[in-house]
Amino acid sequence: MDSNAPIGVFDSGVGGLTVMREIMRQIPNERIVYFGDTARVPYGSKSRETVIRYSRQIIRFLRTQEVKAIVVACNTASAYALDEIEGEMEIPIIGVVKPGAKAASGVTRNGKIGVIGTEATIGSRIYTRYIKEINENAEVVGKACPLFVPLVEEGLLHDPVTDEIAMRYLGSLIDIGIDTLILGCTHYPLIRSAVAKVVGENVTLVNPAYETAKELRELLEKENMLNPVRPELGTNQYQFFVSDAAEKFIRFANSIIKYGVLSAKIIHIEEY
Amino acid sequence: MDSNAPIGVFDSGVGGLTVMREIMRQIPNERIVYFGDTARVPYGSKSRETVIRYSRQIIRFLRTQEVKAIVVACNTASAYALDEIEGEMEIPIIGVVKPGAKAASGVTRNGKIGVIGTEATIGSRIYTRYIKEINENAEVVGKACPLFVPLVEEGLLHDPVTDEIAMRYLGSLIDIGIDTLILGCTHYPLIRSAVAKVVGENVTLVNPAYETAKELRELLEKENMLNPVRPELGTNQYQFFVSDAAEKFIRFANSIIKYGVLSAKIIHIEEY
Numbered sequence: 001m002d003s004n005a006p007i008g009v010f011d012s013g014v015g016g017l018t019v020m021r022e023i024m025r026q027i028p029n030e031r032i033v034y035f036g037d038t039a040r041v042p043y044g045s046k047s048r049e050t051v052i053r054y055s056r057q058i059i060r061f062l063r064t065q066e067v068k069a070i071v072v073a074c075n076t077a078s079a080y081a082l083d084e085i086e087g088e089m090e091i092p093i094i095g096v097v098k099p100g101a102k103a104a105s106g107v108t109r110n111g112k113i114g115v116i117g118t119e120a121t122i123g124s125r126i127y128t129r130y131i132k133e134i135n136e137n138a139e140v141v142g143k144a145c146p147l148f149v150p151l152v153e154e155g156l157l158h159d160p161v162t163d164e165i166a167m168r169y170l171g172s173l174i175d176i177g178i179d180t181l182i183l184g185c186t187h188y189p190l191i192r193s194a195v196a197k198v199v200g201e202n203v204t205l206v207n208p209a210y211e212t213a214k215e216l217r218e219l220l221e222k223e224n225m226l227n228p229v230r231p232e233l234g235t236n237q238y239q240f241f242v243s244d245a246a247e248k249f250i251r252f253a254n255s256i257i258k259y260g261v262l263s264a265k266i267i268h269i270e271e272y
Numbered sequence: 273m274d275s276n277a278p279i280g281v282f283d284s285g286v287g288g289l290t291v292m293r294e295i296m297r298q299i300p301n302e303r304i305v306y307f308g309d310t311a312r313v314p315y316g317s318k319s320r321e322t323v324i325r326y327s328r329q330i331i332r333f334l335r336t337q338e339v340k341a342i343v344v345a346c347n348t349a350s351a352y353a354l355d356e357i358e359g360e361m362e363i364p365i366i367g368v369v370k371p372g373a374k375a376a377s378g379v380t381r382n383g384k385i386g387v388i389g390t391e392a393t394i395g396s397r398i399y400t401r402y403i404k405e406i407n408e409n410a411e412v413v414g415k416a417c418p419l420f421v422p423l424v425e426e427g428l429l430h431d432p433v434t435d436e437i438a439m440r441y442l443g444s445l446i447d448i449g450i451d452t453l454i455l456g457c458t459h460y461p462l463i464r465s466a467v468a469k470v471v472g473e474n475v476t477l478v479n480p481a482y483e484t485a486k487e488l489r490e491l492l493e494k495e496n497m498l499n500p501v502r503p504e505l506g507t508n509q510y511q512f513f514v515s516d517a518a519e520k521f522i523r524f525a526n527s528i529i530k531y532g533v534l535s536a537k538i539i540h541i542e543e544y
Contacts, residue, residue, distance in 0.1 A: 046516050047517045
């Protein structure tokens with residue numbers, strides 16, 4: 001596989017851009033092809049079967065772009081589809097859940113770890129499973145926070161309503177004394193400050209996006225697949241594809257990543 | 273066409289059940305086949321092209337159920353797809369927008385009408401167009417309320433957070449002195465009381481679900497297609513199909529309609 005080939009990153013919509021942002025920071029030489037499934041977003045309330053079917057279609061599309069590795073930058077797809085799909089691939093594929101679980105296991109002092117995410121991610125109990133593999137005595141408590149994504153997408157990042165909702169969602173986690181909290185949905189780093197205010201400074205927030213980019217770098221290094229030089233300007237280092245509503249995607253993308261996202265191509269993902 | 277044939281009703285998810293509920297109340301003899309596109313919900317943030325494509329697939333599915341008429345019980349699909357699709361049909365098809373616009377035009381005294389709905393519905397300016405056809409002097413002001421659907425789906429029907437968000441969304445409509453407000457999304461009748469509290473008793477709320485059921489009854493009557501007798505118990509008067517997550521749909525359905533919804537069949541809608 002050509003080390004100059006791009007990395008494929010996908011998400012149900014825009015949230016995965018927080019993962020892409022970390023990859024851009026940590027391994028700036030890499031080319032990236034991002035796909036956001038904006039025609040079928042959100043995944044967090046959908047069933048396992050559907051999320052697996054959608055993920056398979058997206059991977060088939062990314063393969064047409066000749067990617068050298070794939071990052072499932074969506075907690076729900078990582079939770080539901082990764083185990084199923086991993087075995088079918090000849091190129092490396094990593095999700096955001098395992099790196100997040102590993103980091104949280106390393107950081108906790110009292111073994112009490114909270115996880116927040118979509119209904120699907122929390123219902124799958126996948127963070128619990130991975131954390132218990134590392135530390136079987138850990139106590140992991142999940143809490144679904146369905147309103148966080150719409151609040152972020154409405155732009156209420158610093159707002160009393162978001163604070164109030166955060167208070168309600170996180171109250172039970174504080175009560176049981178967690179010392180570590182996994183931001184188990186790619187939108188959540190964007191309301192990190194609201195979450196931090198509620199849980200207080202004694203709780204360490206773990207951002208799986210950061211951990212995933214780190215794991216990706218290590219993996220590419222080990223396989224000798226890191227791109228040695230940064231692509232020249234004008235060679236499309238970063239490309240964006242969506243299944244719908246490209247204009248809206250571009251606006252949101254430019255608010256998340258510090259790179260002038262000028263265009264996003266629409267593709268009919270159900271044909272893959 | 274057999275007057276005993278069912279009516280097809282579809283929506284992006286569960287919201288259209290408020291329309292189905294009105295049809296059940298107003299024409300209780302009718303059989304109904306409901307389809308909720310739970311694998312691709314919501315439509316309100318998606319593009320016109322995508323919503324048209326999805327609506328066509330659903331209509332093809334409903335035709336396999338030999339429906340005698342179709343109700344587009346989704347404001348977004350009515351706004352984007354109905355004009356496009358109407359001409360292709362040999363059976364009657366009605367949406368929720370026209371009946372809502374008609375009712376609001378009849379009710380307003382000062383000619384100032386507010387419309388709330390999804391981004392797509394408001395962006396399409398379809399309510400404005402229909403109202404102006406009836407009363408060209410009317411002043412129609414739309415306001416997208418993207419958080420209302422997630423708030424309803426989270427069950428916060430009577431909650432200070434919903435009141436606060438309603439206040440922010442509706443403030444500008446109150447300021448310009450509307451005397452009529454169209455609840456232009458099928459979820460909104462479920463937070464009718466929060467909306468009413470904010471706009472006050474001098475503003476008449478128009479529920480397109482009610483108006484649509486009324487128009488459907490009149491249409492079937494005119495065409496001599498009303499079912500003369502109520503189907504016997506055990507003959508599946510009401511049938512439910514979804515594209516995903518049937519269990520969750522059933523729970524929500526039972527909270528909206530007073531009919532024991534016991535099952536919902538999952539179909540792969542993208543194959544139609």
